[in-house]
Amino acid sequence: MDKMDIILQGPANDFTIEISKYYLKLPMINKIVISCYNECDIPNNIDDDIIVSRIPDVKWFGVGNVNRQIATSLNGLNISSTKLSAKMRSDQMVHGDDMKMMKIFMESNISCDIKFTDGSGP
Numbered sequence: 001m002d003k004m005d006i007i008l009q010g011p012a013n014d015f016t017i018e019i020s021k022y023y024l025k026l027p028m029i030n031k032i033v034i035s036c037y038n039e040c041d042i043p044n045n046i047d048d049d050i051i052v053s054r055i056p057d058v059k060w061f062g063v064g065n066v067n068r069q070i071a072t073s074l075n076g077l078n079i080s081s082t083k084l085s086a087k088m089r090s091d092q093m094v095h096g097d098d099m100k101m102m103k104i105f106m107e108s109n110i111s112c113d114i115k116f117t118d119g120s121g122p
Contacts, residue, residue: 003028003030003082004085004103005030005032005080006029006085007033007072007085008020008032008034008035008076008089009075009076009087010036010069010072010091011040012034012040012042012090013090016034016042016091017034017042017050019092019093024049026100028099028100031050031081033051033053033079033080034052034053034076035055035072035075036054036072036090037057037072038057039057051079053076086099086102086103086106
């Protein structure tokens with residue numbers, strides 16, 4: 001099973017750091033990218049395998065903060081170095097057994113038969 005990076009996106013705080021340290025203990029995790037805003041009150045240097053990347057907050061949040069989620073997710077994905085990565089909320093911890101099940105599901109469904117209307121695919 002190849003390791004993957006996790007992108008924790010959104011406002012970050014001490015709980016986000018706790019989540020990051022928990023995820024790093026899982027054998028399938030390569031590194032954690034905390035992708036947050038410039039205003040987040042966490043240190044820049046937490047661990048060699050926890051990268052904190054900050055971006056300016058977006059001007060238009062979008063319905064349900066969708067633009068904020070897209071901006072911080074893309075920022076984290078640009079830093080990820082693994083073939084597969086997971087985008088997770090910065091305020092929610094998923095149990096290790098559930099992370100393993102999600103990764104297995106993701107790997108077993110990696111191919112996609114859905115095509116665009118012009119016949120090309122993702």
